[in-house]
Amino acid sequence: MRLLGPAEIRILANKLDLRPTKKLGQNFVIDAGTVRRIVRVAEVTSDDVVIEVGPGLGSLTLALLPEARHVVAVEIDPVLAAQLPLTVAERGLSDKLTVIHADAMKVAPGDLSGHAPTALVANLPYNVAVPVVLHLLEALPSLRKGLVMVQAEVADRLAAAPGSKVYGIPSVKAAWYADVRRAGPVGRSVFWPAPNVDSGLVSLVRRDPPPTTATREEVFAVIDAAFAQRRKTLRAALAGWAGSPAAAEQALRAAGVTPSERGEQLDVHAFARIAEHKP
Template sequence: MIDAGTVRRIVRVADLSPDDVVIEVGPGLGSLTLALLPAAAHVVAVEIDPVLAGQLPITVAEREAADSLTVVNADAMKITLDDLSGHTPTALVANLPYNVAVPVVLHVLEVLPSLRKGLVMVQSEVADRLAAGPGSKVYGVPSVKAAWYADVRRAGPVGRSVFWPVPNVDSGLVSLVRRDPPATSASREEVFEVVDAAFAQRRKTLRAALASWAGTAADAERTLRAAGVDPSARGEQLDVTAFARIAELRP
């Protein structure tokens, strides 16, 4: 990312407070990191590339207070709170690699319950999927799972010219504000299992799509009716709360 205006915009839209501890995934050469440091109490940068992870503290030391930065050389898909050197992040701000954006967001929200908010830059189509609501053509597994953790919305487009080299896709900003998951006796894993089953065959009715999950199509229909869901509906019509109701009534 080479456009200073876009970097400043990301920090502004992230709405950080001086008390926030930011986790940044994939800092690369540190253009966003340098802008985050003055806006937060601390930045924990998770970088999988050992060369970049080694260079980032040097880059920061030349321009900012290096003691406000912790660099963790690790795979963001595998981190836990124990990997963050005693820091407890309150905000996620990152320019995420397109191919891992959704799993990184979901993993970080799962393992870092201290996160209260986030702003991520992702491929435009991924931003659409994350922020989609029921009934949208792009509403699917990422939409529902993200909604388990947070209120998710598009926070603006990002043009291709802010990057070097220029990518072949447009980007978008996605805002996340943590909220409590639906009140349910089902676990997150149980709810996500229903979601996966419902969208594995998204053109099928829920009665058919959930047949294997419930045992039989008849079992699926009884469960759906008990949850107040039309068996002829499709997964794209349900919000995360409806999926939770279905999960807790599994035969």
């Protein structure tokens, strides 16, 4: 498969009069070795239907198509969404690609032309990476695994464990859906334009959420409250959620959590227990 290199990317960009925008978080991968590595680390197989968010000019798409059963590419930019099928057609793989011109934050199963994605593999726009990952894990229960390239700082947050300085809302909410880990660094020189930050790969493997009588929305409400004021103890941080500091303490003790602890010390199971005991 002939992949896109720096010269091909520039030719395509000139043809489309493309000026990558910060608003859409557009940084295009120009290194074939990087996209091959992503596909390899993602462990894409011929059984997988891959959803790719923000395919851009198609660098990663072209590496995914020979390995996957099908690729559903979700692109918000109308010019790029129109060009991608043409780029793929030149390589004779059009039957394995479906392009959806849409905002990934609004995608639902019914939007995907009958395809049920099993894997998320994407170079995600930095400014929406966390909400996109969380939305797709919630909206597409068929997703079993994922490998996303995000800003290094975001990768650290998504994969952080309780007690880490960067452990927070993204870490806990991602853990509701999946086992999450860092899967390697990515340098700046593989992009055009080169970003002013490093990137990282994040692996996600779907697992069942914690066993709980609380709903996801109820658990996420506790998580949001606990991290709204990171320096406060949970007794104080959850006072608004519970109705008063005393009620928060009662719920925490019932859940087996010390009221003087802080949110960054708890795993997703503890937040689920707290949600069960809301007054």
